[in-house]
Amino acid sequence: xxxxxxxHAGTAWLGKLLFNDSHSWDAELRRCGHRTNDQWRxxxxxxxxxxRFVPSFPLYFVVPAEFVQHDLDRMAEHWQNGRxxxxxxSFHTGVSLLRSSKFDNNWESSQLNDKLLRxxxxxxxxxxxxxxxxxxxxxxxxxxxxERLRRACSVDSYDRFASRDKDWLxxxxxxxxxxxxxxxxxxxxxxxNWLVDRDRSVIISETDGFDLSAVVSSLVQIxxxxxxxxxxxxxxxxxxxxxxxxxxxAERLLGIPNGSNETLIAPTFLLFLDCVAQLIRLYPMxxxxxxxxxxxxWDLSLTGIVPAFSAxxxxxxxxxxxxxxxxPLERFFHESYTRLFSSITNAGAVAVQRSSGIAxxxxxxxxxxxxxxxxxxxxxYLRWIPSANVTRGGHVLVDMAIKxxxxxxxxxxxxxxxxxxxxxxxxxxxxxxxxxxxxxLTHRGYFSGNDNIDTLSISSMxxxxxxQIVDDKAKHRGSxxxxxxxxxxxxxxxxxxxxxxxxxxxSFRLLEFRDDxxxxx
Numbered sequence: 230x231x232x233x234x235x236x237h238a239g240t241a242w243l244g245k246l247l248f249n250d251s252h253s254w255d256a257e258l259r260r261c262g263h264r265t266n267d268q269w270r271x272x273x274x275x276x277x278x279x280x281r282f283v284p285s286f287p288l289y290f291v292v293p294a295e296f297v298q299h300d301l302d303r304m305a306e307h308w309q310n311g312r313x314x315x316x317x318x319s320f321h322t323g324v325s326l327l328r329s330s331k332f333d334n335n336w337e338s339s340q341l342n343d344k345l346l347r348x349x350x351x352x353x354x355x356x357x358x359x360x361x362x363x364x365x366x367x368x369x370x371x372x373x374x375x376e377r378l379r380r381a382c383s384v385d386s387y388d389r390f391a392s393r394d395k396d397w398l399x400x401x402x403x404x405x406x407x408x409x410x411x412x413x414x415x416x417x418x419x420x421x422n423w424l425v426d427r428d429r430s431v432i433i434s435e436t437d438g439f440d441l442s443a444v445v446s447s448l449v450q451i452x453x454x455x456x457x458x459x460x461x462x463x464x465x466x467x468x469x470x471x472x473x474x475x476x477x478x479a480e481r482l483l484g485i486p487n488g489s490n491e492t493l494i495a496p497t498f499l500l501f502l503d504c505v506a507q508l509i510r511l512y513p514m515x516x517x518x519x520x521x522x523x524x525x526x527w528d529l530s531l532t533g534i535v536p537a538f539s540a541x542x543x544x545x546x547x548x549x550x551x552x553x554x555x556x557p558l559e560r561f562f563h564e565s566y567t568r569l570f571s572s573i574t575n576a577g578a579v580a581v582q583r584s585s586g587i588a589x590x591x592x593x594x595x596x597x598x599x600x601x602x603x604x605x606x607x608x609x610y611l612r613w614i615p616s617a618n619v620t621r622g623g624h625v626l627v628d629m630a631i632k633x634x635x636x637x638x639x640x641x642x643x644x645x646x647x648x649x650x651x652x653x654x655x656x657x658x659x660x661x662x663x664x665x666x667x668x669x670l671t672h673r674g675y676f677s678g679n680d681n682i683d684t685l686s687i688s689s690m691x692x693x694x695x696x697q698i699v700d701d702k703a704k705h706r707g708s709x710x711x712x713x714x715x716x717x718x719x720x721x722x723x724x725x726x727x728x729x730x731x732x733x734x735x736s737f738r739l740l741e742f743r744d745d746x747x748x749x750x
Contacts, residue, residue, distance in 0.1 A: 285475030330438030372493035623661030
């Protein structure tokens with residue numbers, strides 16, 4: 230992508246790309262409590278006297294107010310790919326988050342970096358912390374881990390699925406994918422420690438500044454800013470961190486060389502979506518969108534119909550005159566599917582919070598710090614494998630049961646809740662893979678000889694890396710996590726099957742187990 234290509238493209242792209250104009254960045258600065266040209270200023274590639282053009286940056290970006298154009302030109306020479314530190318977000322206390330690539334090891338780059346740290350420290354009172362991404366986690370490593378995960382989850386017959394079931398956990402662990410998720414959360418936790426607990430600004434530095442720095446920066450903002458836990462906030466976050474700041478979607482999704490004639494997909498964006506899905510599982514009341522919206526984004530990224538997901542940077546979109554991101558998702562999916570994108574649990578928490586005054590939503594949520602808290606994203610990776618799913622179960626029926634409970638507890642929220650969940654469905658035909666596939670009823674798996682255990686698919690013990698005991702008497706583990714994970718200081722809710730054959734969501738019952746109560750019968 231060249232500068233002249235953008236110039237020749239004219240102004241038809243204006244207003245079509247968020248965070249590629251000064252208005253978007255000014256609005257974000259004000260939302261974070263800053264005034265333009267106070268601590269930060271918005272600059273652009275066509276500033277008077279500009280000598281260098283950074284292809285992977287948007288046309289407008291935010292830097293410390295004290296930095297003049299000559300400083301930026303010098304920094305572009307000494308930072309990898311010209312990606313010098315740029316502002317992306319600020320916490321309500323005033324400390325900020327920046328992203329960059331690594332700078333060269335020489336006197337001039339060190340001098341410029343020291344000036345940057347001093348400028349940030351002037352406004353916050355403390356010198357910012359530099360957090361470096363592990364150099365060993367490269368796009369090639371992400372590609373290898375993803376390929377191992379893809380092979381483990383690619384099953385074309387029941388016999389192959391059954392043969393893999395006995396060492397399923399080993400296969401998933403050896404793929405290395407969950408370890409990548411854990412590393413991203415570990416870096417996110419460290420960043421939160423500096424930003425939130427120690428009131429220090431943070432600069433996330435990565436070798437090239439394209440991949441894990443985008444993941445960690447995005448997760449930090451989701452954990453610290455409830456705006457990004459809304460669907461419109463997720464739209465803005467992806468537009469800012471992934472599209473505007475130049476994540477090379479075309480290269481990562483079309484493949485990178487692996488030393489032979491073949492190429493491997495390095496889906497850093499999927500790694501980010503996986504991490505967000507983990508947070509939704511752990512904190513279901515804190516997100517107004519569901520994992521179905523994340524799955525839709527992943528599917529869209531592979532279709533090639535979204536210009537932003539088919540380009541290497543913003544400049545590619547402008548020069549090709551095909552601009553636009555994935556939102557609004559309603560453009561690409563049927564209404565019956567998009568109804569699943571909004572969280573009934575979050576809507577219920579907000580309704581109960583308003584009526585009772587009990588705080589159920591938080592400003593800051595903490596990421597998991599141990600590998601035991603991370604689970605395979607079954608709903609995404611196993612949705613096309615009927616044998617890996619169960620009938621009359623899964624998140625859809627859980628949401629319907631929660632919806633019915635909320636309509637009883639908060640009758641005034643009935644109109645609001647009518648916009649959520651599926652309508653006119655047969656629970657007998659709904660599986661935990663709904664709406665992607667139906668469960669396999671021809672194989673009952675290890676528990677087929679025990680009619681008292683409600684499972685219709687192969688070994689439910691092996692579908693996740695950590696499980697919850699649902700019935701102490703039966704001693705069998707539930708394959709589908711409902712509201713498990715890190716406690717939100719509230720009751721844990723589990724969906725159990727009633728004695729009667731269910732004909733609607735009301736045939737399921739919600740049992741509440743509090744931490745200070747025994748679960749013994």
